[in-house]
Amino acid sequence: MLNPIHIGDIKIDSPVFLAPMSGISDLPFRDLVQSFGAGLVFSEMIASREMINHSAETLRMSTPHNRDYPLAVQLAGHDPEVMAEAAKMNEDRGASIIDINFGCPVKKIVKKYAGSALMQDEDLATDIMEAVVKAVNIPVTMKTRLGWDAENLNAPSLCKRAEDVGIKMITIHGRTREQMYNGHADWTAIRKVRDAISLPLIANGDIETIDDVKAALQQSGADGVMIGRGTQGRPWFIKQVMGYFQSGEVLPKPDNQLDIILNHYDAMIDHYGEGKGVPIARKHLAWYVTGMHGANEFRAEMNRVKDPSTVKSMLCDFFEGQILAA
Numbered sequence: 579m580l581n582p583i584h585i586g587d588i589k590i591d592s593p594v595f596l597a598p599m600s601g602i603s604d605l606p607f608r609d610l611v612q613s614f615g616a617g618l619v620f621s622e623m624i625a626s627r628e629m630i631n632h633s634a635e636t637l638r639m640s641t642p643h644n645r646d647y648p649l650a651v652q653l654a655g656h657d658p659e660v661m662a663e664a665a666k667m668n669e670d671r672g673a674s675i676i677d678i679n680f681g682c683p684v685k686k687i688v689k690k691y692a693g694s695a696l697m698q699d700e701d702l703a704t705d706i707m708e709a710v711v712k713a714v715n716i717p718v719t720m721k722t723r724l725g726w727d728a729e730n731l732n733a734p735s736l737c738k739r740a741e742d743v744g745i746k747m748i749t750i751h752g753r754t755r756e757q758m759y760n761g762h763a764d765w766t767a768i769r770k771v772r773d774a775i776s777l778p779l780i781a782n783g784d785i786e787t788i789d790d791v792k793a794a795l796q797q798s799g800a801d802g803v804m805i806g807r808g809t810q811g812r813p814w815f816i817k818q819v820m821g822y823f824q825s826g827e828v829l830p831k832p833d834n835q836l837d838i839i840l841n842h843y844d845a846m847i848d849h850y851g852e853g854k855g856v857p858i859a860r861k862h863l864a865w866y867v868t869g870m871h872g873a874n875e876f877r878a879e880m881n882r883v884k885d886p887s888t889v890k891s892m893l894c895d896f897f898e899g900q901i902l903a904a
């Protein structure tokens with residue numbers, strides 16, 4: 579059910595992707611999810627104007643890519659020239675693919691007439707895509723939603739225009755902007771995009787189990803899936819999906835979860851430094867312990883601790899406690 583796809587000249591054997599997620603799909607998380615075999619990982623959304631203005635925070639988010647796996651850097655903005663310049667900068671910094679964000683529903687972004695707001699202006703969205711495609715030699719992809727609202731489901735026409743100006747792959751989150759994250763993603767509605775384009779198409783939204791992957795592919799007719807929240811606290815889910823498609827079997831969760839978490843923690847502290855890294859890591863640790871015995875108490879206590887070594891020994895004690903409680 580999963581065949582290799584080509585994004586321009588980049589061949590992806592198993593199109594199971596890590597979604598771009600601001601505040602989450604940073605370098606340490608991308609490295610981790612990629613180690614479980616993700617076909618492609620996406621950066622956090624990068625504001626194009628901040629990028630060309632060399633904002634320190636934005637440059638950190640778009641750290642030069644020096645890994646041996648492909649990276650899609652996602653850009654947001656509304657000015658074709660600025661988007662083109664930011665795309666070129668990211669190409670020079672090692673990005674393998676530039677992804678354009680036409681899906682972000684967050685008010686702050688929409689107010690700047692970027693993200694999903696551009697679904698309402700197909701001409702400008704097309705100018706942006708054209709400018710970015712012309713500016714770089716690497717493939718350019720696009721991620722969007724079904725439309726602005728239920729009365730304006732224009733993803734098929736926007737995606738057709740994307741194909742015409744040289745976009746190489748499209749991801750659709752099966753919701754409208756108006757839905758934000760409410761309700762359930764409509765994978766069947768993605769099929770209208772399938773019928774409109776012949777580019778590789780990726781289905782996204784609410785994919786959290788292997789049955790979801792199968793249903794999303796079957797209902798949408800997409801070539802692959804992109805998973806966001808389903809990887810939070812369980813980056814190994816991607817490996818389980820891959821394993822299922824390779825062998826037909828559902829792999830168990832890894833039995834070295836504690837080592838995986840400790841390594842992820844170290845990578846976050848390394849990447850951000852202690853002052854920033856400790857608070858940033860908290861949400862990941864909170865996800866990792868979800869559903870475990872004593873998780874609430876652990877989270878409350880861990881959120882007060884500032885010293886990384888103490889956090890790590892708390893984690894070790896917590897996991898040892900799970901074995902004893904079992």
Ligand SMILES: Cc1cc2nc3c(=O)[nH]c(=O)nc-3n(C[C@H](O)[C@H](O)[C@H](O)COP(=O)(O)O)c2cc1C
Pocket residue numbers: 597598599600601602622623652679681682721751782783784785804805806807808
């Ligand atoms: C915390 C968070 C941050 C996100 N940031 C981005 C982003 O930067 N760019 C983007 O295109 N989508 C972003 N998204 C949307 C996801 O990429 C994805 O489309 C959405 O979460 C639905 O997929 P899921 O149900 O697998 O999470 C974000 C989602 C979440 C939950």
